[in-house]
Amino acid sequence: MRAGAVRGLGLLGVPLDALRSRVDDPDWWVRAAVAGVLATGLRRWPAGRPLLAGLSEDTDATVRATASAALREPDDTR
Known part of the structure; x- marks a missing residue:
């Protein structure tokens, strides 16, 4: 539910502050959703x-990989 809500926030184009509180969520799949939304919307945010x-320094490998890949990608490819 929370991961879906995070993705929904990204689709709605909400302010970055709406995602900031989810970065420290105890569940890895929510943090992975935040990383995915931020990666997709990095040009906007x-x-x-x-x-x-x-x-990119998260304890979960999926979260780390998603965030690290987004940081390596040049801004003009999104």
Whole structure:
């Protein structure tokens, strides 16, 4: 439910602050959803780069991989 809500927030184009509180969610799948939404919307949310940087050091491999890939990708490819 929370992961779906995070993806929904990204689709709605809400302010970055709406996602900031989910970065520290105890469930990895919610953090993975946040990383995915931030990766997809990084052009719209350049201030999300520090959040992705933090997620790139997450304890979960899926979250780390999603965030790290987004940080490596050049901005003009999105």
